[in-house]
Amino acid sequence: MFDLGPAATTMSTLVAGVTDDQLDRPTPCTDWTVGDLLAHIHQFASVFTANARKEPLQPPTTLVEDWRTAIPEQLDRLAAVWREPSAWEGRASAGGVDMSAEDNAVVAIEELTVHGWDLARATGQGFHTDGGQLDQVDRFVAMFGSDGDGPFGPRAAVPADADRVQQLIAATGRDPLWQPAAQ
Incomplete structure (x- = not known):
């Protein structure tokens, strides 16, 4: 077991x-605006909360009007x-x-981490996380990546001085x- 709380708290701070x-700015997620990304964050937080409870759910698929409160509340529940x-x-x-509940939690922390980075980059915010959280995302990459490819496409090049x-x-x-295009 590991705690999703720090990643959820970081995401709530970024949403705030x-x-x-x-909301109409581009993100590192191809074809998604910041508004689309926020809708996805709300959706996956709802899904992984339901998964932990072993309950079916029809998650929101569009950005809800009260997203400023609804998303952080859902992240707290998660x-x-x-x-x-x-x-x-x-x-x-x-x-x-279909996967074990533990692997499902690994996917949840990957979503929180990677989309947290996406949101931070798209909105000019800083992104900070800890090594334990990154260890879990490394597990995700190992589970769903393959030689030369990450889980969402070919591995990108990194500068020689790239941080973790x-x-x-x-x-x-x-x-x-x-980086987002100049506004």
Whole structure:
């Protein structure tokens, strides 16, 4: 077991830092705006909360009007439910892939981490995480990546002086140096 709380708290802080004029900005997620990414964050937080409870769910698919409160509240629920031992038992599904509950938690922390980085980059915020969280995302990359490819595309090149976050982002198939186009 590991705690999703720090990653959920970081994501809540990043969500709070988004301004209305940033909702149409591009993100490192091809074809997604910041608004689309926020909708996805709410969606996956809802799904992984339901998965921990072993309950079916129809998650939101578009950005809800009260996203500034709804997303952080859902992230709090996500962190809380994964602190229950029963969340780590049995099986669950992520993206249509059946897996152990523990592997499902690995996918959840990957979503929090990688999309946290995406949101930070798209909105000009800093992104900070710890080694334990990155260790879990490394597990995700090992589970769903293959030789030369990350789970979301070919591994990107990293500069020689890349830090661990940049290396991990590159391993997922994202450009660790991505910047939004000048506004």
